[in-house]
Amino acid sequence: MLKDDSTIGRIYAFLGRSCCKPCTEQCQGGLTCLMPFxxxxxxxxxLGLILNNDIGEIIGAFKAMLNSVTFYEAFDFMLLFASTLGALLSQVVGCIYGYLAYREIRDSGVHQTGGDWGNSYPQAEEARLDKSLWLL
Incomplete structure (x- = not known):
């Protein structure tokens, strides 16, 4: 959505040339990518909560981190705890903010469909009306 931004656009262009190239080819940007996201x-x-038991894994990693004997074991469990919790929270926050953006756009009053080109350009609408009046 921010590919046309002056600062984030450079990051988008870099990722578009790297391993994320299929993503940039499939979704052209803008709000068409919001709902799939x-x-x-x-x-x-x-699926992570139901099949993978992410909450159980987070709790288990936290308990193992507290009960670990060496620093390296504690560090391993801390990385597992932080990465699993961070991934879960970032996906939930992405869902929430994505839906809030979608709802704001939906409720903003823009009701343009594919055939409403005349409403986008007032000059074209006026020219069409003038021509129809001239034909009468």
């Missing part, structure tokens, strides 16, 4: 994050969170 929300749905993919929501499915990932739900």
């Amino acid at each position: 929300i749905i993919c994050n929501l499915i990932t969170v739900l």
Whole structure:
């Protein structure tokens, strides 16, 4: 959504030339990518909670981190705890903010469909009306 931004656009262009190239080819940007982003994050969170037992893994890693004997074991469990919790929280926050952006756009009053080109350009609408009056 921010590919046309002056600062974030450079990051988007770099990622578009790297391993994320298929993503940039499939989704042309803008709001067309928002709903698939929300749905993919929501499915990932739900499947992670139901099938992967992410909450149990987070609690188990935290307990193992507290009960570990050496520093290296504690560090390993801390990385597991932080990465699993961070991934889960970032996906939930992405779903929430994506939906809030979608809802704001939806409720903003823009009701333009594919055939409403005349409403986008007032000069074209006026010219069409003038021509129809001239034909009468």
